[in-house]
Amino acid sequence: MFTTRPTLQGTFGMAATTHWLASQSAMAVLEDGGNAYDAAVAAGFVLHVVEPHLNGPAGEVPIILAPADGPVRVLCGQGPAPAGASVAHYTSLGLDLVPGTGPLAAAVPGAFDAWMLLLRDHGTKTLAEVLRYAIGYAEHGHPAVERIGETVETVRELFETEWTSSAEIYLPGGTSVAPGGLLRNRPLAATWRRLTAEAEAAATGREARIDAARRIWREGFIGEALAAFAARPAMDTSGERHAGTLTGDDLAAYSATYEAPVTHDWNGWTVAKAGGWSQGPAFLQQLALLPEELPPYGSSAYVHLLIEGGKLAMADREAWYGDAAQVPLDALLSDGYNAARRTLIGEHASFELRPGSPDGRAPRLGEHAAAAAAGADRGGARAGARSGAGEPTVARADRPAPAPEQVAPEVDRSGATRGDTCHIDVVDRWGNLVSATPSGGWLQSSPVVPALGFPLGTRLQMAWLEEGLPNSLTPGRRPRTTLSPSLALRDGVPVMAFGTPGGDQQDQWQVHFFLAVALRGRVRGGPDLQGAVDAPNWHQDSFPGSFYPRGMRPGSVTVESRIGDEVVAGLRRRGHLVTVGDAWSEGRLCAVARDPESGVLSAAANPRGMQGYAVGR
Structure with missing residues (x-):
């Protein structure tokens, strides 16, 4: 049967993702002795850099994993609606739908904590070891795929007049990146370098440092910047400027969770x-x-x-x-x-x-x-x-x-x-399998938080502004997601x-x-x-x-x-x-x-x- 490419086969390890740099970064981790979970985490953070129009660190990710020595589990990286995100609040603003962009559509970010739990509980590598690939591409640049520049051009006026912090990264000198041109995100690289340094200073040992990074995301410089920026009104698809409902308390209370699959x-x-x-x-x-x-x-x-x-x-x-x-x-x-x-x-x-x-x-x-x-x-x-x-x-x-x-x-x-999504699948020589679908936090979803280099997500747009439905916008509850590994x-x-x-x-x-x-x-x-x-x-x-x-x-x-x-x-x-x-x-x-x-x-x-x-x- 004719196929566009061969079905790859081997015995050491395999990775398949929606971007070749993420796939090869995952393979580099496997070659360095890491397992499928280490590789998936490294690939996930690379995708934040090389597919910023499709996902970001403040988005979400559901993960399904099958450890070689344990049962299949789901790791939920879909954050809930903030405590202030009630139907009454949104309808009081004259809305009948949650806007598709802007801070008012932001759920509690879930992707970062889910990746950290996967690394801590099932991986073998340190935080610095899995982040170094993403840091390298953000710091030194990566050849941009065609759709990044195309996406930026669709929001050029918005970036230039409203979301100016986004323009600083994606319209440097007023020009969007051409296909194959180097795209850098130095603020994001600086965020991960600072996170790694603070986590290493705060704790000793691999697992303890990962937990320290989780605390920094929730309550340290990252959490503080996210909460402060969510409180700033920004233009969204309603045609008005709205502030978000996400607070520091929402961030501090969140943890990704494990559950049995259906x-x-x-x-x-x-x-x-x-x-x-x-x-x-x-x-x-x-x-x-x-x-x-x-x-x-x-x-x-x-x-x-x-x-x-x-x-x-x-x-x-x-x-x-x-x-x-x-x-x-x-x-x-x-x-x-x-x-x-x-x-x-x-x-x-x-x-x-x-x-x-x-x-x-x-x-x-x-x-x-x-x-x-x-x-x-x-x-x-x-x-x-x-x-x-x-x-x-x-x-x-x-x-x-x-x-x-x-x-x-x-x-x-x-x-x-609009934005889209990414995907990652990895299998290693020990028989560990993992499937993850990261999304949200797109460059076109919300203004970039200038101190961090990435925007908030918009997953709340999937919940209804009507009480009594299974998918009603409800504080503390997850908006139903399309993400489906x-x-x-x-x-x-x-x-x-x-x-x-x-x-x-x-x-x-x-x-x-x-x-x-x-x-x-x-x-x-x-x-x-x-x-x-x-x-x-x-x-x-x-x-x-x-x-x-x-x-x-x-x-x-x-x-x-x-x-x-x-x-x-x-x-x-x-x-x-x-x-x-x-x-x-x-x-x-x-x-x-x-x-x-x-x-x-x-x-x-x-x-x-x-x-x-x-x-x-």
Whole structure:
């Protein structure tokens, strides 16, 4: 089978990330004797530097890890809403949605503490050893990928007139960095150098110094700078200047947490995901909805089945997922519930938002989501949709626009723009596996904190400003996140870690990838990871989006042109509103795997966007 690259194979270690410098930094750590967790942390901090338009230190990261000598666990690096972030506060400002940018959208930053816990509890390297790669690229510069300069240009006016601290880093001398030009972030390098020095002065020993770094982030010079800057009003997507709700007390009280994964068994596989505070269980629901006999792989009937199952799962996400109420996951994943839901999948495309009734409970949609569904016409665009922030659906800038609600217009002084996400997978020679999806804290999300070199995140935009919903904005509760790393076990043994950026599309693209691996057999002794990554992909938008302005497009499907005319015609005959996109536009998947019998390791990375790479030996 033709693939754009080989599925890498070896026995020492493998890393796959959305940027080649992060992948190679992870590999350097493995070569230096580190394990998969050391490597993932080093890669995570490098991604903050080389993909600043896609993630930052004050963002968030869910992590799934499978230690060679322990159970699969989820490490939650999604911070909660600050104590002052109530629905009443936001609606008193005249808002009906949390803005997509600016300090008012900032949750408590979660990524840094999660990386530190992973390093402390499962790694072997010191803080200085894993940070040195990120410090080097921030201090001395790195060749900028094309999208960094493009992103900065979309927010040029905002940076020059409002977010001037961001302009100092990303518009030096009034010029955005050209593709391949050196981009430096010396304030960020100085932050990590000072953090390392203060942690080393405060404690003795590897673990104690990591804990000292965590305290400095929360309560030391970093925490003080974050809290002070959050209190300064800044322009956001509402068109007004607002101060954030994040305080020093919020930062001091936060710690990343471990929890058991949610799992589902399918044909000898077990897939592990984060809980109902994420969209991860929607992946599992899509598996649970599959019939015993599937249509031929890649046919229009096969794609139709997955699209319609995805609609049902994402409708349940809207009605039942969140951290402000208990999520009935056992019922949502039960055989009886999914057997009944499966009967809703007909021969034609559905244009309805149809959440189910687990345990007989009636679903409730928020007013905005209900209005989005009710206001959509047969053409697929929600009436009155507003343009604004959100995550891009596809990898390339030259694609056809699939949905008005998910495509940023010309960006104005309010900061109406969008960011995306990164991904990391690592496996080492000892059999440790880790999958992480860092995001948030994008350069276009909020003004750079000048003393630190990075901005706050905007994850609160995913919570609703309506009381009584599972995803209502609630102090101390996590906004539901789209970030969704995956880990798969075969006959109970961890064998594969995978994931992708892409907001609401993550658990659509990943289901297709997983089934491509599971259904298409093995190549050269290992899963055909690269073939599954390369396979033509698609997504649908028949549910309220997670990002401002939270619109939807019933019946819409966006496919890569490589999917073929016959499949496109078959989908259209079934009533789908098909947009044919660029040949290489859907997804940015990464994956690593380990054969437990032979010990052979494998890795693959997405060719779309010409940025992700796998390395290993």
